[in-house]
Amino acid sequence: MVGSVVIVGAGEAGARTAVALRELGFAGPVTLIGDEPLEPYERPPLSKATLAAAEPAPTIVRSRQQLASTGIDFVAGVAVRSIDRDDQSVRCDDGREVRYQRLVLATGARPRALSVPGEEHAHVLRTFADALALGPQLGGHRRLVVIGAGFIGLEVAAVASAQGCSVVVLESARRVMARAVPSPIAELVADRHRMAGVEIRCSVTVTAIEVSDGGGRVVVLGDGSTLDCDAVVAGVGAVPNTELAYAAGLRIDNGIAVDARLRTDDPAIFAIGDCCSFPHPLFGGRRLRLEAWRNAIDQGAHVARAVVGGDKAFLSVPWFWSDQYELTLQIAGIPDVAVDEIQRTSHNGAVIRFGLDGEQRIVSASGIGIGTTAAKDIRIAEMLIAAGAHPDPAALADAGASLKLLLKEHT
Amino acid sequence: MSTWIRACRADDIETEDVISVTLNSRIYAIYRSPEDDFFATDGLCTHEKVHLADGLVMGHVIECPKHNGRFDYRSGAGLCAPITERLRTYPAKVEHDDVLIDLGD
Numbered sequence: 001m002v003g004s005v006v007i008v009g010a011g012e013a014g015a016r017t018a019v020a021l022r023e024l025g026f027a028g029p030v031t032l033i034g035d036e037p038l039e040p041y042e043r044p045p046l047s048k049a050t051l052a053a054a055e056p057a058p059t060i061v062r063s064r065q066q067l068a069s070t071g072i073d074f075v076a077g078v079a080v081r082s083i084d085r086d087d088q089s090v091r092c093d094d095g096r097e098v099r100y101q102r103l104v105l106a107t108g109a110r111p112r113a114l115s116v117p118g119e120e121h122a123h124v125l126r127t128f129a130d131a132l133a134l135g136p137q138l139g140g141h142r143r144l145v146v147i148g149a150g151f152i153g154l155e156v157a158a159v160a161s162a163q164g165c166s167v168v169v170l171e172s173a174r175r176v177m178a179r180a181v182p183s184p185i186a187e188l189v190a191d192r193h194r195m196a197g198v199e200i201r202c203s204v205t206v207t208a209i210e211v212s213d214g215g216g217r218v219v220v221l222g223d224g225s226t227l228d229c230d231a232v233v234a235g236v237g238a239v240p241n242t243e244l245a246y247a248a249g250l251r252i253d254n255g256i257a258v259d260a261r262l263r264t265d266d267p268a269i270f271a272i273g274d275c276c277s278f279p280h281p282l283f284g285g286r287r288l289r290l291e292a293w294r295n296a297i298d299q300g301a302h303v304a305r306a307v308v309g310g311d312k313a314f315l316s317v318p319w320f321w322s323d324q325y326e327l328t329l330q331i332a333g334i335p336d337v338a339v340d341e342i343q344r345t346s347h348n349g350a351v352i353r354f355g356l357d358g359e360q361r362i363v364s365a366s367g368i369g370i371g372t373t374a375a376k377d378i379r380i381a382e383m384l385i386a387a388g389a390h391p392d393p394a395a396l397a398d399a400g401a402s403l404k405l406l407l408k409e410h411t
Numbered sequence: 412m413s414t415w416i417r418a419c420r421a422d423d424i425e426t427e428d429v430i431s432v433t434l435n436s437r438i439y440a441i442y443r444s445p446e447d448d449f450f451a452t453d454g455l456c457t458h459e460k461v462h463l464a465d466g467l468v469m470g471h472v473i474e475c476p477k478h479n480g481r482f483d484y485r486s487g488a489g490l491c492a493p494i495t496e497r498l499r500t501y502p503a504k505v506e507h508d509d510v511l512i513d514l515g516d
């Protein structure tokens with residue numbers, strides 16, 4: 001019987017772990033340690049509603065009172081400095097030591113540095129404090145340069161342009177969202193940005209950010225040209241926070257390396273959420289590291305079961321979403337595993353690209369539509385992916401063929 | 412007090428599915444269960460006000476199309492994270508192929 005659990009990191013994954021432990025009836029001490037001053041909050045709104053809000057407020061996952069009422073010891077504004085695996089304890093920057101029998105690392109990720117001179121003059125977006133700093137920069141008629149055309153950069157661009165900013169997006173790859181989204185879907189998103197007046201420049205590099213005499217910003221590009229603006233936002237990916245685990249001698253492999261049950265090489269220590277990489281049985285054991293809200297929730301719930309004795313592999317299908325303007329993009333599975341794509345255009349206008357691997361097994365579905373019009377199809381596709389189904393490609397392409405029926409045939 | 416109001420026709424909804432209706436400028440979700448019984452709830456998720464009718468009905472469960480919160484649409488009970496607040500339900504019945512729901516007071 002496990003006695004005490006310490007969770008390092010009070011983001012979505014860490015908070016969900018603590019709550020799930022109690023929901024499973026775990027009665028031992030649970031300590032949730034976060035280095036931000038706030039209660040656990042949801043990060044997805046930070047690049048969306050929070051930026052546009054007149055009086056931004058965090059979306060709280062669980063309040064201090066709710067955590068306290070279930071006997072969860074929530075320690076805010078405190079960073080864990082080291083792990084003593086022999087003693088099974090963690091040491092914090094305020095001097096306290098907390099002993100554990102099971103340790104869950106949910107240390108998250110941090111914005112990747114631009115690594116150019118003047119990078120400190122660019123905003124980044126990870127925390128509620130970052131959003132509070134950026135929001136006022138997005139008022140009317142200001143000029144914003146966004147570096148990086150990934151989800152975060154494009155979501156900020158959409159909010160800023162809706163607020164009346166003139167926006168230029170700079171991307172070093174040849175197209176937007178190149179890592180995560182099939183090209184035809186990404187192009188629909190890029191078109192929507194252009195329609196809003198956002199200028200998207202691909203295949204460009206940034207070599208420096210300078211401060212102009214008037215207090216504005218000057219972005220220097222690889223070809224020597226410059227862009228004057230009022231503010232710069234960098235969204236060029238995230239780096240997993242692995243230092244604590246590394247210093248404790250745990251294996252790192254694009255994140256804290258865990259097995260399919262989310263356990264590190266030390267059987268008393270687990271890692272979940274943005275900070276960990278785990279092998280996924282659905283994708284041939286390929287090691288994945290996901291920076292995603294739902295993954296954080298699912299892994300939090302999974303690790304809680306593991307802590308109380310569960311030994312199942314984590315099998316959830318990766319799932320992401322992004323809101324830009326009136327459009328919602330949803331992606332299930334891993335699009336870059338696909339060798340073949342099938343497109344379905346639904347009667348409601350939503351466009352879905354299904355990805356099939358070499359054996360015609362469905363491995364991904366990427367959808368875009370107004371509001372959540374693509375959601376139902378993506379959700380069914382997710383279940384087909386989880387089932388390892390080989391659905392008839394003609395039925396996938398036919399908007400008149402019921403996906404729900406396909407699912408019933410395959411499960 | 413009961414206030415029965417016509418929401419839609421029964422055959423507007425497929426079995427094991429949901430549609431959205433707007434009545435008195437308020438959004439409702441009307442469900443048809445696998446047993447062809449009809450149910451009604453508020454149309455927006457209690458988590459982030461997403462339109463539930465874009466979500467998937469599986470058995471007696473509606474799943475939010477955005478964040479995958481789940482409710483039993485018969486009782487309104489939230490079944491998993493991130494749901495913390497139950498979904499309001501309304502009595503529903505079929506008369507002459509019309510689905511009626513009781514909006515109460």
